[in-house]
Amino acid sequence: MALNTQAVGNLLRRRPRFARGNIELWANLVILSWAAAFMLWQGVGFAITVSTVFAIWAILAVSLNLVVGYTGLLSVGHVGFFGIGAYAMAILSSDASYEQLRTEAIPTFGWPFFAALPISVVLAGLVAIVVGVAFNRFRDDIYVLVSFGFAVIAFNLFLNWRPLTRGAFGIHEIARPEIGGWTLNGAFEFLVLALVFLAIVVLISWFIVTSSFGRVLTAIREDEQAIEVFGYQTAHYKLAIWVISAMMAGLAGALFGSWTSFIDPNSFVLLESILLVSIVILGGLATIWGSLLGAMAFVMLEEGMRFLPFLPTEYVGQARQVVLGVLLVLLMLFRPQGLVGKFRL
Amino acid sequence: MSIFSWKRSASLGLLAVIVVAALGCGEAGSDEPFRIGVMESVTGPGETYGTVAVQSKEMAVAEINAAGGINGRMLELVVEDSKCNAQDAITAYTKLTDVDGVKIILGTSCSGAMLGAAPLAEADGVVMFSGLATNPDIAEAGDYIFRTSLSDATVGVDTGNVLWADGIRRLATISESTDYAEGVRRTTAEHFQSLGGEVVAEERYASDTTDFRTQLEKLLGANPDAVHIAAQSEFTGGTVIKQLRELGYDGPIYADVVPIGTTALEIAGEAATGVKAITPDLDPANAKAQEVLANFKDRYDYVTLPWFLGSAYDNVYIAAECLKQTGDDQDADGFRDCLYEITWSGTIGDNYSFDEKGEVVGLSNAVLEVLPVAERTEENGGYKVLGAAPTG
Numbered sequence: 040m041a042l043n044t045q046a047v048g049n050l051l052r053r054r055p056r057f058a059r060g061n062i063e064l065w066a067n068l069v070i071l072s073w074a075a076a077f078m079l080w081q082g083v084g085f086a087i088t089v090s091t092v093f094a095i096w097a098i099l100a101v102s103l104n105l106v107v108g109y110t111g112l113l114s115v116g117h118v119g120f121f122g123i124g125a126y127a128m129a130i131l132s133s134d135a136s137y138e139q140l141r142t143e144a145i146p147t148f149g150w151p152f153f154a155a156l157p158i159s160v161v162l163a164g165l166v167a168i169v170v171g172v173a174f175n176r177f178r179d180d181i182y183v184l185v186s187f188g189f190a191v192i193a194f195n196l197f198l199n200w201r202p203l204t205r206g207a208f209g210i211h212e213i214a215r216p217e218i219g220g221w222t223l224n225g226a227f228e229f230l231v232l233a234l235v236f237l238a239i240v241v242l243i244s245w246f247i248v249t250s251s252f253g254r255v256l257t258a259i260r261e262d263e264q265a266i267e268v269f270g271y272q273t274a275h276y277k278l279a280i281w282v283i284s285a286m287m288a289g290l291a292g293a294l295f296g297s298w299t300s301f302i303d304p305n306s307f308v309l310l311e312s313i314l315l316v317s318i319v320i321l322g323g324l325a326t327i328w329g330s331l332l333g334a335m336a337f338v339m340l341e342e343g344m345r346f347l348p349f350l351p352t353e354y355v356g357q358a359r360q361v362v363l364g365v366l367l368v369l370l371m372l373f374r375p376q377g378l379v380g381k382f383r384l
Numbered sequence: 385m386s387i388f389s390w391k392r393s394a395s396l397g398l399l400a401v402i403v404v405a406a407l408g409c410g411e412a413g414s415d416e417p418f419r420i421g422v423m424e425s426v427t428g429p430g431e432t433y434g435t436v437a438v439q440s441k442e443m444a445v446a447e448i449n450a451a452g453g454i455n456g457r458m459l460e461l462v463v464e465d466s467k468c469n470a471q472d473a474i475t476a477y478t479k480l481t482d483v484d485g486v487k488i489i490l491g492t493s494c495s496g497a498m499l500g501a502a503p504l505a506e507a508d509g510v511v512m513f514s515g516l517a518t519n520p521d522i523a524e525a526g527d528y529i530f531r532t533s534l535s536d537a538t539v540g541v542d543t544g545n546v547l548w549a550d551g552i553r554r555l556a557t558i559s560e561s562t563d564y565a566e567g568v569r570r571t572t573a574e575h576f577q578s579l580g581g582e583v584v585a586e587e588r589y590a591s592d593t594t595d596f597r598t599q600l601e602k603l604l605g606a607n608p609d610a611v612h613i614a615a616q617s618e619f620t621g622g623t624v625i626k627q628l629r630e631l632g633y634d635g636p637i638y639a640d641v642v643p644i645g646t647t648a649l650e651i652a653g654e655a656a657t658g659v660k661a662i663t664p665d666l667d668p669a670n671a672k673a674q675e676v677l678a679n680f681k682d683r684y685d686y687v688t689l690p691w692f693l694g695s696a697y698d699n700v701y702i703a704a705e706c707l708k709q710t711g712d713d714q715d716a717d718g719f720r721d722c723l724y725e726i727t728w729s730g731t732i733g734d735n736y737s738f739d740e741k742g743e744v745v746g747l748s749n750a751v752l753e754v755l756p757v758a759e760r761t762e763e764n765g766g767y768k769v770l771g772a773a774p775t776g
Contacts, residue, residue, distance in 0.1 A: 081479075081482075082482035082483045084478055084481070084482030085475075085479050087478075088474060088478040088482075089475065092475060137524075140521075140524045141521050198561050198590070199561060199588070206566060207561055207563035207564075207566045208521065208563050208566065208567070209496060209563065211499065211521065298474075299470040299471060299474060299500055300500075301500050301503070303469075303470070303496045305469045305470075306469050306470060306471060342475055342479075345464065345465075345475075345476075345479055355463070355465070356426035356427050356434075356465030357465075360427050
């Protein structure tokens with residue numbers, strides 16, 4: 040009898056665990072299958088464009104999750120590094136002969152994409168070192184404020200450093216990737232390239248978070264003083280992950296610039312940073328898979344709602360913003376840890 | 385059932401299907417509406433412009449369809465939100481061309497969105513035709529890119545001419561840091577300097593600025609003959625005018641269209657009286673323009689940005705004329721050639737056409753002067769037209 044009671048008790052205890060696991064599984068499956076169905080249902084070209092947007096935002100989300108989710112540093116300044124990568128790519132690779140046709144032409148270099156790419160990434164990293172050294176002095180809500188300040192400063196530099204960025208006029212004719220004389224002009228080729236870079240970023244991130252380095256980061260998030268007692272120089276760890284994350288964001292920016300072939304400061308406003316933090320929280324903190332899922336859910340929701348039924352097309356634009364906002368609020372009400380999150384802010 | 389009869393039945397069935405399909409296709413071909421895309425910033429920073437443009441275009445389409453359509457076929461718009469940035473413009477563009485299959489797109493209202501989507505349109509051979517985007521760089525965007533909106537460069541040149549003609553020799557400028565306002569300021573200053581004028585001080589502000597007094601003190605410290613304001617938002621434009629007068633400045637103020645908008649004039653109040661604006665404006669003597677404004681007011685119960693409203697409206701009628709000529713909404717090349725050849729008289733002016741860069745020719749800016757508060761009415765918009773801006 041006692042044995043039976045124990046067995047039933049075990050079953051009852053096991054059931055919630057099973058159910059919990061299933062919620063995450065179902066969430067993933069529903070979103071993925073919806074995304075796949077959505078893509079197949081729409082035209083191929085549109086699906087490729089939406090997938091490219093996803094790949095770029097996913098790189099950004101994974102990189103930000105390393106800082107916010109794993110290390111516990113809530114940064115809203117990531118758009119700054121995204122912009123630095125994009126502007127570095129634009130200035131280095133934009134064709135000078137076309138540039139001369141423009142208003143307030145700036146000197147550009149016409150480098151190939153793959154020459155400009157590492158410089159863009161390294162530049163974002165260098166700026167991150169300088170900024171990170173200062174940011175390491177702050178924690179928690181003050182950290183949010185200083186990262187907010189960084190995003191504002193970056194935007195204003197893009198807007199006002201006109202001899203370098205052309206200010207509000209933006210930069211045109213940013214180079215497309217070229218491999219051995221083969222220019223990746225087609226949308227599909229570019230998508231493949233973006234997905235390759237996303238895979239590299241995911242692999243690097245996975246390697247980081249499963250390594251002893253990653254475990255120290257998680258420990259910093261849980262209790263920074265406790266981990267310091269064990270002799271870890273937490274400032275170094277925080278700076279290292281900050282710089283790695285910024286370089287990934289720089290990579291995303293460089294890809295973005297090349298993909299759109301035209302950038303102006305409007306693409307790097309603070310709101311983009313807030314959306315990015317939303318994606319990371321939506322997917323789930325401290326999970327790479329969650330960031331991919333969050334980016335996919337967000338991009339699919341936003342673009343999918345171009346097809347909102349029962350509405351005249353002239354009202355869909357406004358309606359999709361409202362619906363998106365409501366969905367995000369509902370999701371946070373019922374899944375505050377995000378779709379597959381392991382940690383709550 | 386024998387094999388013979390089964391085959392016969394199948395053949396008859398197949399024949400029936402083919403006949404029905406052929407009839408169906410024939411009917412669909414003659415009755416199908418012409419579908420063209422519309423990309424405007426209906427949300428985000430350029431929402432005011434985008435919404436007016438979409439509503440104006442919807443009104444024009446309703447009129448065309450009520451009058452029997454184009455050669456008996458209705459006209460249908462597929463509207464997408466391109467916001468004010470390149471990424472959203474690209475997704476909106478791809479949705480329109482790939483999912484909806486349109487080859488002709490009216491829009492966009494934001495230059496940043498236009499410049500983001502234009503390279504794709506150029507590569508795909510899709511026509512983009514804007515009534516509102518004013519960035520000078522759009523002139524170089526390609527063979528399939530057209531606009532009825534006047535480039536900021538023309539506004540700047542005409543403003544330089546007006547300043548010079550009014551005897552201004554020392555100018556101070558204050559501008560919002562956006563591509564539109566920057567474009568107006570730069571071309572104004574350059575042309576004014578080329579005429580022999582001197583720009584003695586210049587200031588720029590971010591769009592969310594509310595207190596301009598420090599910057600204005602610096603401008604006035606340079607002792608200018610006049611102050612030129614280039615703004616993107618009516619709130620900042622109106623506030624700059626108000627604060628200039630509060631600081632005791634009583635000299636002439638020149639501006640682009642934004643600082644004399646309805647909201648800007650409400651903010652500035654009496655301080656705006658006498659401000660001169662150099663901008664495209666609807667001709668009060670143009671009966672068509674007045675009719676369009678009245679119809680818009682009836683339909684939507686408000687009127688704002690009348691020239692841009694008229695420009696978007698004319699775009700639809702020009703598109704309808706070109707569709708009438710080509711008879712095919714998938715023939716972008718024919719549509720483009722039609723635009724190159726067309727001469728149009730409509731809401732924003734008479735006998736205007738497009739040059740080899742797709743830029744509108746035959747339209748000019750007007751010089752407007754803001755009236756005292758007591759004389760401002762909904763009908764006159766708060767200003768009077770002094771005449772066409774001097775050119776050359």
